[in-house]
Structure formats: structure tokens, C-alpha cells
Amino acid sequence: MRYLTKLTLSFTGLLAVALVSAGLAFWSARSAEHHLQRSQLAHRVHEQYLSLSSHTYELFKQFGDALLIGDRDKGTGEARLLKEIRADISKLRILIAEEVQLVGEEEIEELELLAQIERQIEYLLKEFSRLQASDVSVDPTAYREHLTNILDEKIDADFQALIAEALIEEEQEVTETEVEVRQAVALFQRAAVIAGVIAAVAAFFGIFLLRSALTKPLQRLLEGAEAVGRGELGHRIDAPGDTELDRVAQAFNQMIAKVAERQDLLSASRDALEEEVSRRTAQLEKLLQTLRETEANRKRLLADVSHELRTPLTIIRGEADVALRGELRDAEAYREVLLRTREAADHTARIVDDLLFVARQENGEIRINPRDVDLVDLVLRAITAGRALDKAGKTVDFETSVNTAKLRADPSRINQVVTILLENALRYGGQEVEVRLDQTPGGFAITVADDGPGLTEDELGHVFERFFRGSNAAIRYDGGTGLGLPVAKAIIEAHGGRIALTSEPGEGVQARFTLPSRPRLAAAS
Numbered sequence: 001m002r003y004l005t006k007l008t009l010s011f012t013g014l015l016a017v018a019l020v021s022a023g024l025a026f027w028s029a030r031s032a033e034h035h036l037q038r039s040q041l042a043h044r045v046h047e048q049y050l051s052l053s054s055h056t057y058e059l060f061k062q063f064g065d066a067l068l069i070g071d072r073d074k075g076t077g078e079a080r081l082l083k084e085i086r087a088d089i090s091k092l093r094i095l096i097a098e099e100v101q102l103v104g105e106e107e108i109e110e111l112e113l114l115a116q117i118e119r120q121i122e123y124l125l126k127e128f129s130r131l132q133a134s135d136v137s138v139d140p141t142a143y144r145e146h147l148t149n150i151l152d153e154k155i156d157a158d159f160q161a162l163i164a165e166a167l168i169e170e171e172q173e174v175t176e177t178e179v180e181v182r183q184a185v186a187l188f189q190r191a192a193v194i195a196g197v198i199a200a201v202a203a204f205f206g207i208f209l210l211r212s213a214l215t216k217p218l219q220r221l222l223e224g225a226e227a228v229g230r231g232e233l234g235h236r237i238d239a240p241g242d243t244e245l246d247r248v249a250q251a252f253n254q255m256i257a258k259v260a261e262r263q264d265l266l267s268a269s270r271d272a273l274e275e276e277v278s279r280r281t282a283q284l285e286k287l288l289q290t291l292r293e294t295e296a297n298r299k300r301l302l303a304d305v306s307h308e309l310r311t312p313l314t315i316i317r318g319e320a321d322v323a324l325r326g327e328l329r330d331a332e333a334y335r336e337v338l339l340r341t342r343e344a345a346d347h348t349a350r351i352v353d354d355l356l357f358v359a360r361q362e363n364g365e366i367r368i369n370p371r372d373v374d375l376v377d378l379v380l381r382a383i384t385a386g387r388a389l390d391k392a393g394k395t396v397d398f399e400t401s402v403n404t405a406k407l408r409a410d411p412s413r414i415n416q417v418v419t420i421l422l423e424n425a426l427r428y429g430g431q432e433v434e435v436r437l438d439q440t441p442g443g444f445a446i447t448v449a450d451d452g453p454g455l456t457e458d459e460l461g462h463v464f465e466r467f468f469r470g471s472n473a474a475i476r477y478d479g480g481t482g483l484g485l486p487v488a489k490a491i492i493e494a495h496g497g498r499i500a501l502t503s504e505p506g507e508g509v510q511a512r513f514t515l516p517s518r519p520r521l522a523a524a525s
Contacts, residue, residue: 013206017199024195028188032181037102039177045095045110046170052088053163055081056121082125089118110169117162124159217245224252233260312344368410368494375405375414375444375515379437382418390426400437405444407517413491414515417499418446420484421511425450429508443497443516455503463501464489488513 059081096110220237227235233256239249323337383396390396418435425433429450436447455463464485485501492499492513499513 013202017195017202021192021195021199024188024191028184031184034102035177035181035184038099039174039181041095041099041102042170042173042177045092045099046167046174048088048092048095049163049166049170052085052092052117053167055084055088056159056163059085060124085121089114089121110166113162113166113169117159117166120159120162214245217243217249221245221249221252224249228256228259233263312348315344316341316348368413368491370408370410373407373409373411373414375407375437375446376400376402378411378415379418379435379446382415382422383435386419386422386426389423392426392431394426394429394431394433396422396426396433396435398435398437402437402439402444405437405439407443407515409495409515410491414495417488417491417513418448420488421448421513424448424484424511425452425509428452440514443514445512445514447510447512449508449510451508454505454507454509455501456505460501460503 059078092114093111096114099110100108220239224235224237235256236253237249239246239253320337320341323334379398379400383398387396422433422435425448429452432451434447434449436449438445438447489499492515495515497513497515499511501509501511503509
């Protein structure tokens, strides 16, 4: 038998005894309350009958005195007593009704007896009223005999017998109630003693059985836990049965087997961890190499900036030296010197501005001014300006699948991006350039494609780096700064869009950027 079954049976027995005891206590309390109410009602009825008897005899005495010696208070006392008698009868009727409700129909006889007493009182009142209405002087002897008959026979015999019967019945009822209460108390005491003995015996046997059944299995579990605590993972607990503790022992054995298996796994994991540490170390070394390359790129950037700025500054200084060392010239000659100086200064300022713009974009500090823009008109204007600047007479075609392409953007910056891509295509591409505007699920896309020599895969990986020039740009170098595509990328990303270049050697370059209809614009001072 399982421990759960034993515990269930033991506690069920104790619960049954407790419920029986509670039921006996409840029954005893209800019985005591019932008998107490019955006894109280019997006492109250007895007292009310005494009050009725007292008031009735007093009334009949006053009637007799009034007939014999005259009515001195002119019926005031009789009226008061009559009112009290009727109140006594009303109270008795209510009390007896409560007894009927409490005890049962056996108390209905008391109502019949009360009705007899009430009829007797009414009869006596009528007889006294008849005597009062008769003339005593007509037949004094008959008058006295009639009065004596009322007082002796009707009151002292009949009425007194009814009152005595009612009082005796109530006294007997009180006595019966007291006897029933004593019997109920004695019964409850015997039942309580029996229930207590049964509960004690059940508890004793339950504790004895559970103790004898739990001691050995618990001892085996304790010894097993101590053995495992000493590191003896080969120890197993004997669990021959199918009780709850036997199942706990079996689960304990399984747990120890899993612990031993886990130890083997930990050894294997330790080896794997060492291998992972070696791999991560290699990754860290690779990251360090990347940092070294980043530092090298930073130094290269400084060198490129220095190189790019050196040329225009050298031009400015050379023009100034020529103007200062030479003989005095006319105004037109000095004007040409100043124009060349101005062009070099503008080139220098453009390099600085582009570098500053890209740096601010990387730090999230670009300020742009968004407005409602139609990309169709913006691209057409950029193409017109590009054609005007092109001296080689190249063809620029424009295609679009939409009539209008309205969105929120900085028109000058977007125009700068289109101009950069168009200038690159015109400078380094072939004879034909195609510009296309399409609608995308989230906004619009602009593509600028040429039929030039294209870029290699390695060059595509560096096109957005500062001062980088592809092989075709290096061959056709004409004063570009190598900052156009980085600036274009910064502008597009500031608008929440993306830009990318795709190319195959000998198949031209396709530059494509997308703009969302409602971009989250980056703005800062």
C-alpha cells in the first residue's frame, strides 16, 4: 500500500471522527437551545396564567363588592382589570402559538383550554352584568342566591379548575423539558467520550503504521544522500517496492547517474571550451589587425588630406610669388593671377566642406532642411545642368514610371547627390548615360547608369571611402577630390535612404539610391 493511500485513509478516519464529533456538538447545541426555548416558553405561559388568574379574581371580587355594597368608583377599576385580562389572554395566545411552532401540534390542546377559560370569563361577565341590571328589591333572596351561585360554583369551582389545569400542564411541561435536557446532556457526554476514544485509537494506530513504514525508507535515502555528498557517485539506493519513497529513491538513483554522465560531459566541454578560447583568441587577434588597419587608414586619410590640400595651396602660393617677383603688370594680368588663386581657394574650400559634411554625418550631426519636393522636376533640372557642363556631347536619357514623385526632403542636398552621380557617369563612363526614376513600396528610387569600363569587385568595396578613386578615375584624373560618393552616401543616409553601386568590368556602373516617402531626418547643429 502506498504512503499516500495510508495517509488518505488515516486522515479520512480522523476527519470522519471529527465530523461526527462536530455533528454531535451541533446536535447537542441545537437540542439544548430547543429545550431552553421550550422551558422559557413554559415558564412564561405559567406566569401569564398566574397573572390572568390574579386579574380575574380581582375583577370578580370588585364585581361582587359592587353588587353587595355598591360601585364606588363607577366601574373604573373593573374596566382597567378587564383590559388587563384581555391583554393576558392575548399574550397567552401568542406564547402558546410559539409553543405550537416550536414543539408541534401537541400544544394545540393548550389553545383549546385557553379558549374554554376565555369563554368561562365571558360567561361570568355576562352573569355579573345580568345581576347588575336586575332590581335587588324585587326578590332579595333570589338575588343573593344567584350571586352566591356565581361566586361559589362558577368561579370557585369551574373557573378555578380550568386555571389549575392550565397551570398543572405548564408545570408538567417544564418538568418534562428539564428531564429531556438532562438526558440529552448525558447522551452527548457519552457520545463525546466514545468519539474521543475512537479518535485517539485511530490517531495512535495511524502514527504507528506511518512511523514503521517511513523509518527504513527515509534511512536509506539519508544514507544515499550522505554517500553522494562524499563523492561516491557509484552508490545506489535499494528501492524494491512501488511506494512514493521507493519512487523518490529511484529518481535519486537516476539523478546520480545523470550527474556522473554530466561530469563526463563537463570534461568534454572543458576541452571544447579550450578550443573555443583558442578560436576567440584568433578572432581577437583579427580584431586587433582590423584596428591596426583602421589606424593605418586614419594615417592614410591624413596623408590624403594633406596631399589634396597641398596642390591648391601650392598653386595659391606660386601665383602669389609670381605676382610679387615679377615686374609691375597691368590690371588684366593681376586679374588673371587672382582668378587662378580664387579657383585654387574654391577647390580647397570644397574639399574642406565635403570632409566636414561626411564627418558630421558619421557623428549624426547633419542639419538638413526638408521641404515638399517633386523628384521628377528635381532630376530633370539636374540633367539639364549636367548636359550644359558636358563638353564631350554625351547622351543623357531620362525614364520614369511616374508622373510625380512627391516627398519630404532637402532639395539642394538631393540635387547635389544626383549631380555627383551624373558627373561621375559623364566623366568616367562611356558615351551614353541613363537616368531612371521608379516608385518603390516605401518611396522612390533613382538610378544613374553608364556604359563605361566599370569597376572591379575590389574597387566596389572602396567606392564610398574618402579620397578613393577607381582605375578609370585615376586614368582620367581631372581635378576630382574623391569625396563625391562619400558625400552622396552621407546625404542619402541622413534622409533615411540607402545608396549602392553595382558593376561588372566592361559593363558600366549602375548607381542607385532610394528615398522613403516620410524619412526620419537626422538634424543637428
